[in-house]
Amino acid sequence: MDDGKAHRVSMKDVVFKADCNNPPVLRVQSGETVVFECRDAFNQTIQKSTDLPINFDMERINPATGPVFVEGAEPGDTLEVHILAIDIAKQGSCCILPGFGYLASEFPEPWTRIIPIEDGKAIFSEEVKIPINPFPGTLIVAPAEGSHGTLIPKEYGGNMDSRACTVGTIVYLPVFVKGALFGVGDVHAAQGDGEVCGTAIEIDAEVTIKLVVNKTKKIQRPQYETNEYFMTTAWGETTDDAAKIALRDMIDWLITNKGLTREEAYALCSCAVDMRISQLVDITPGVRAVLPKSIFT
Amino acid sequence: MDDGKAHRVSMKDVVFKADCNNPPVLRVQSGETVVFECRDAFNQTIQKSTDLPINFDMERINPATGPVFVEGAEPGDTLEVHILAIDIAKQGSCCILPGFGYLASEFPEPWTRIIPIEDGKAIFSEEVKIPINPFPGTLIVAPAEGSHGTLIPKEYGGNMDSRACTVGTIVYLPVFVKGALFGVGDVHAAQGDGEVCGTAIEIDAEVTIKLVVNKTKKIQRPQYETNEYFMTTAWGETTDDAAKIALRDMIDWLITNKGLTREEAYALCSCAVDMRISQLVDITPGVRAVLPKSIFT
Numbered sequence: 001m002d003d004g005k006a007h008r009v010s011m012k013d014v015v016f017k018a019d020c021n022n023p024p025v026l027r028v029q030s031g032e033t034v035v036f037e038c039r040d041a042f043n044q045t046i047q048k049s050t051d052l053p054i055n056f057d058m059e060r061i062n063p064a065t066g067p068v069f070v071e072g073a074e075p076g077d078t079l080e081v082h083i084l085a086i087d088i089a090k091q092g093s094c095c096i097l098p099g100f101g102y103l104a105s106e107f108p109e110p111w112t113r114i115i116p117i118e119d120g121k122a123i124f125s126e127e128v129k130i131p132i133n134p135f136p137g138t139l140i141v142a143p144a145e146g147s148h149g150t151l152i153p154k155e156y157g158g159n160m161d162s163r164a165c166t167v168g169t170i171v172y173l174p175v176f177v178k179g180a181l182f183g184v185g186d187v188h189a190a191q192g193d194g195e196v197c198g199t200a201i202e203i204d205a206e207v208t209i210k211l212v213v214n215k216t217k218k219i220q221r222p223q224y225e226t227n228e229y230f231m232t233t234a235w236g237e238t239t240d241d242a243a244k245i246a247l248r249d250m251i252d253w254l255i256t257n258k259g260l261t262r263e264e265a266y267a268l269c270s271c272a273v274d275m276r277i278s279q280l281v282d283i284t285p286g287v288r289a290v291l292p293k294s295i296f297t
Numbered sequence: 298m299d300d301g302k303a304h305r306v307s308m309k310d311v312v313f314k315a316d317c318n319n320p321p322v323l324r325v326q327s328g329e330t331v332v333f334e335c336r337d338a339f340n341q342t343i344q345k346s347t348d349l350p351i352n353f354d355m356e357r358i359n360p361a362t363g364p365v366f367v368e369g370a371e372p373g374d375t376l377e378v379h380i381l382a383i384d385i386a387k388q389g390s391c392c393i394l395p396g397f398g399y400l401a402s403e404f405p406e407p408w409t410r411i412i413p414i415e416d417g418k419a420i421f422s423e424e425v426k427i428p429i430n431p432f433p434g435t436l437i438v439a440p441a442e443g444s445h446g447t448l449i450p451k452e453y454g455g456n457m458d459s460r461a462c463t464v465g466t467i468v469y470l471p472v473f474v475k476g477a478l479f480g481v482g483d484v485h486a487a488q489g490d491g492e493v494c495g496t497a498i499e500i501d502a503e504v505t506i507k508l509v510v511n512k513t514k515k516i517q518r519p520q521y522e523t524n525e526y527f528m529t530t531a532w533g534e535t536t537d538d539a540a541k542i543a544l545r546d547m548i549d550w551l552i553t554n555k556g557l558t559r560e561e562a563y564a565l566c567s568c569a570v571d572m573r574i575s576q577l578v579d580i581t582p583g584v585r586a587v588l589p590k591s592i593f594t
Contacts, residue, residue: 111560130569194572197563239536263408266494267391272427275491277572
């Protein structure tokens with residue numbers, strides 16, 4: 001859209017599974033901007049404090065608005081997802097779901113807290129007000145084959161729940177099918193690294209994203225970048241499994257992009273790269289390795 | 298010392314094990330300040346790039362300057378370690394030790410990099426300059442019994458390698474023996490969360506610390522606090538084990554100190570507490586839970 005006017009995808013247009021057979025709801029050129037209207041991760045079923053997180057239809061949870069077909073995107077390319085703006089609703093919710101969360105066995109009862117948003121803060125209670133830092137928990141492209149729920153983060157993205165993916169971040173996603181078939185959802189008004197109870201401040205939102213096809217960058221799994229930081233990320237059966245993959249990716253990136261030896265790259269990660277927990281609860285925990293760009297002269 | 302003059306402990310006075318039988322090298326009153334001269338973690342054996350990290354005498358590694366006997370400290374008390382200043386030497390080193398580090402099996406060869414400090418930056422190479430963020434990796438009191446190397450972090454502190462323990466932080470250590478028998482060492486000029494290769498920028502330093510006996514605070518393992526953050530921390534066989542202990546401690550702290558219900562505390566951790574990796578390499582990996590105090594109105 002050369003005139004800078006953005007496309008728009010309605011929150012009626014959601015998918016609960018990433019699938020190369022999902023029909024696109026919009027086709028855009030590389031470089032165009034789209035406003036995605038996103039339902040919260042509970043698919044708008046939690047509206048008041050008496051709405052408990054029980055008897056969920058697990059086939060209709062964590063909706064992603066889309067998918068959008070990006071012209072020119074081919075398997076092996078990288079889709080650049082530039083997060084330009086996030087406008088959240090006036091109210092979100094945080095729930096404890098029986099059987100879900102990092103300490104699931106210690107918190108067996110369902111619990112709901114409705115959280116109003118006022119003046120840039122999430123009103124957790126009269127005494128506790130959390131500055132908002134909104135980001136979409138789910139950014140996803142279609143996998144090469146099969147039909148995959150959006151809930152478990154994988155190489156095609158999904159429920160990454162990384163608060164690094166906020167306004168100003170470029171999320172790089174590997175493309176597996178023609179057109180990429182991108183979707184986004186699960187916005188959190190705020191979340192701590194870990195998302196330990198299994199949900200953050202889940203909220204409806206409009207997310208404005210520029211989608212760019214990158215033909216030269218080749219990646220195996222998502223990466224993130226801001227003006228200040230470059231980040232690899234990965235998931236594993238355990239947090240340690242995830243951390244090792246993200247670390248190896250960062251070492252490879254430093255060798256390829258900065259000309260370091262393997263030992264230099266490993267040692268530099270030890271001295272200057274933060275291994276950060278993104279989430280601990282989405283079946284496969286996620287870790288991101290965060291490199292400050294300013295160390296390079 | 299009412300006149301504000303600090304005591305001083307020489308770098309000749311070090312221990313390699315925490316032990317209630319170690320003779321104190323200094324006795325101070327609660328509230329007094331001590332300048333600790335600290336040798337680097339390699340016990341000054343790495344001075345030039347040809348000094349490879351091999352054939353270490355593992356009985357003489359990671360020295361802690363001290364121990365200092367704090368008058369009035371009794372088992373069950375908490376020792377407040379106020380980190381007031383850290384002056385680092387003009388040169389540090391980073392090494393890859395065979396058999397040690399997060400990717401030990403993938404980096405079998407010894408490797409050394411001497412790293413000069415210039416104008417507040419660690420000169421990793423001509424092209425890579427890392428802003429310094431000095432902190433003592435090891436802060437330790439004597440355990441109730443036995444003789445324990447300083448290398449593995451435990452409830453009595455030790456090699457916590459958490460860059461949260463920098464100037465402006467209060468480190469809370471549980472007291473197990475009369476006088477606490479505090480020691481400090483292993484200063485890092487800079488380190489990424491994770492310390493993935495097993496060493497950071499290891500460096501000699503002078504660390505200025507105020508030691509205060511707190512008779513009312515009761516803790517099972519170290520905690521950290523700054524003007525902005527309160528932090529629990531823990532170690533475990535895996536990073537997940539460590540994270541769960543630190544999280545439970547934070548939940549307990551929120552219940553006790555802020556009057557939250559158990560569910561509120563768990564959910565608040567999900568929305569606002571960062572679960573951060575401190576180190577991944579010291580036999581028992583360490584995680585800290587970081588709570589921003591500003592959320593409380």
